[in-house]
Amino acid sequence: MLHRSFSYARRITCLTNEGQSRHAITFFHQLQKTGFKITPFLLSAVTRACGQLPGVIEGKQAHCMVLKHGFNVDVVLMTSLIDMYSKCTGIQDARRVFDELPERDIVATNSMISALFRYHLTMDAIKLFNITLQRDVGSWNSVISGLAHNSKSKMALFYFERMKVEGVSVDVMTMLSVISVCADIAALVNGKQIHGLVIKYGFELYLPVGNAAIDMYAKCGCMEDALKCFLNMGIKNVISWTSLIVGYGKHGLGVEALRTFDAMVKEGIVPNKITFLGTLYACSHAGLVQEGWRIYNCMVHKYSITPIMEHYTCMVDLLARAGCLNEAYSFMEKMPVKPDARLLTAFLSSCCSHMNVKLATNVGEKLLELEPEDAGAYMLLSNFYALAGDLQSVAKVRRLMLNRGIKKEKAYTWIEIDKKVHSFESGDRSHPLSKEIYCYLQNLVEKSKSIGYVPNTSMIMQNVDENTKEEMLLGHSEKLAIALGLIRTPSCIRIMIVKNLRVCVDCHQLTGFISKIEGREIVARDSSRFHHFKDGVCSCGNHW
DNA sequence: GTAGGGTTAG
Numbered sequence: 001m002l003h004r005s006f007s008y009a010r011r012i013t014c015l016t017n018e019g020q021s022r023h024a025i026t027f028f029h030q031l032q033k034t035g036f037k038i039t040p041f042l043l044s045a046v047t048r049a050c051g052q053l054p055g056v057i058e059g060k061q062a063h064c065m066v067l068k069h070g071f072n073v074d075v076v077l078m079t080s081l082i083d084m085y086s087k088c089t090g091i092q093d094a095r096r097v098f099d100e101l102p103e104r105d106i107v108a109t110n111s112m113i114s115a116l117f118r119y120h121l122t123m124d125a126i127k128l129f130n131i132t133l134q135r136d137v138g139s140w141n142s143v144i145s146g147l148a149h150n151s152k153s154k155m156a157l158f159y160f161e162r163m164k165v166e167g168v169s170v171d172v173m174t175m176l177s178v179i180s181v182c183a184d185i186a187a188l189v190n191g192k193q194i195h196g197l198v199i200k201y202g203f204e205l206y207l208p209v210g211n212a213a214i215d216m217y218a219k220c221g222c223m224e225d226a227l228k229c230f231l232n233m234g235i236k237n238v239i240s241w242t243s244l245i246v247g248y249g250k251h252g253l254g255v256e257a258l259r260t261f262d263a264m265v266k267e268g269i270v271p272n273k274i275t276f277l278g279t280l281y282a283c284s285h286a287g288l289v290q291e292g293w294r295i296y297n298c299m300v301h302k303y304s305i306t307p308i309m310e311h312y313t314c315m316v317d318l319l320a321r322a323g324c325l326n327e328a329y330s331f332m333e334k335m336p337v338k339p340d341a342r343l344l345t346a347f348l349s350s351c352c353s354h355m356n357v358k359l360a361t362n363v364g365e366k367l368l369e370l371e372p373e374d375a376g377a378y379m380l381l382s383n384f385y386a387l388a389g390d391l392q393s394v395a396k397v398r399r400l401m402l403n404r405g406i407k408k409e410k411a412y413t414w415i416e417i418d419k420k421v422h423s424f425e426s427g428d429r430s431h432p433l434s435k436e437i438y439c440y441l442q443n444l445v446e447k448s449k450s451i452g453y454v455p456n457t458s459m460i461m462q463n464v465d466e467n468t469k470e471e472m473l474l475g476h477s478e479k480l481a482i483a484l485g486l487i488r489t490p491s492c493i494r495i496m497i498v499k500n501l502r503v504c505v506d507c508h509q510l511t512g513f514i515s516k517i518e519g520r521e522i523v524a525r526d527s528s529r530f531h532h533f534k535d536g537v538c539s540c541g542n543h544w
Numbered sequence: 545g546t547a548g549g550g551t552t553a554g
Binding site for chain 1: 546547549550551552553554
């Protein structure tokens with residue numbers, strides 16, 4: 001009898017692991033109807049299934065059964081409940097179960113730490129970790145991955161270092177979390193060191209770790225290394241291929257992305273919605289309209305994947321960037337769902353750069369009805385109205401922004417030179433070399449002007465004279481960072497440009513000229529993708 | 545022999 005109970009619990013666990021939680025719960029219900037004896041093993045397995053679904057009602061029913069059978073002293077079972085509540089209902093329920101535990105062990109505490117991180121209670125989670133004397137790898141992993149998911153990347157790396165100092169041995173989960181952290185903040189130096197550790201321990205054979213390494217190198221701007229990782233992998237899955245495709249897409253390397261996609265299909269790997277998203281994204285940033293349509297049709301007809309909003313956004317972006325604004329508009333009209341703020345912002349951006357007043361006004365009005373949360377959308381629209389000379393509309397947009405409590409985040413840029421990070425804000429003069437930087441930039445601008453650079457001062461909204469506008473353009477964080485990079489002549493320049501694409505456009509115009517003058521290659525990254533400049537030309541070609 | 549920490553997009 002006991003043996004059968006064990007195998008039934010296993011069956012539920014297996015179904016859950018395969019993502020068949022619904023079936024797992026149904027199986028449990030059938031078992032109940034036959035009057036089978038309920039054990040803590042069975043309840044623990046079914047609770048886990050509820051957490052994965054998530055199934056609130058089923059989860060609460062399981063909790064009732066736990067109490068009814070007096071199993072609430074079983075730590076393992078109660079741990080499953082903590083995890084289930086933190087995934088299905090809320091932190092209060094999870095905390096109640098944790099507080100009522102007669103005895104806590106490492107795993108129960110780790111589950112609680114993860115639960116707190118899930119609700120962004122970062123300090124509470126850290127506090128619990130610090131007051132707990134008994135820790136294992138899982139405790140450290142919970143903290144590192146929890147910090148990573150709460151945008152505390154540097155702190156996550158700090159805890160990883162502390163973990164090593166305290167002599168705790170790492171495992172695959174640690175490496176997986178830490179590689180992803182490096183990918184998020186494009187920390188190439190750390191990433192390479194950690195990848196070295198991965199190889200040393202033989203963890204790269206574990207597929208998710210290999211995939212994370214591909215992603216990390218791609219996000220750090222090293223597509224050659226990403227490809228090397230990919231080729232070295234014995235087994236590859238759809239995520240390995242997708243990571244490579246997405247990497248190429250972000251670098252504006254559309255042809256490589258398409259070649260990879262075709263090779264993947266040829267190998268018999270079935271692409272998923274993210275693969276298609278990455279491939280379409282690559283097409284849109286390389287201006288490959290025909291190929292984009294081919295991929296989109298392939299997704300819908302050959303693989304029967306129903307497009308989600310992101311796919312539609314990619315298609316509208318693809319068509320609009322290429323100047324096919326009317327085609328993009330009719331595509332949007334035919335969509336079975338209403339476009340969201342992101343999609344409209346992408347469309348509006350192209351309407352503005354192609355100066356299509358009629359469509360921009362139309363799309364702009366739709367966008368404002370939607371209450372976008374991104375300040376960039378309002379800035380885009382207000383700048384557009386200013387260019388079109390419609391000052392009343394400018395005021396309207398600004399007022400809306402104010403009423404909705406949307407604040408424009410201050411854009412900043414950082415550049416890493418010899419392992420030291422320098423960050424800049426617009427007009428920033430706090431850097432010790434700021435005098436040299438501005439002087440250097442001034443010289444570059446003069447040189448740029450002599451070979452045809454026209455500063456786009458129409459983007460400056462303040463009512464000041466032309467010279468001041470040019471100075472303001474010069475004082476943007478990206479340019480300061482680039483100039484510092486050029487003054488110091490580091491071997492590698494990596495520039496992160498955060499938010500504010502409007503500034504980026506102008507910045508890149510200038511960056512292009514700088515690289516032309518200096519005869520060097522510059523890799524810049526904005527919030528979503530990389531731009532390679534060589535001889536004044538950006539790899540995504542048609543957009544600058 | 546059950547439980548926690550998990551790779552691609554956004």
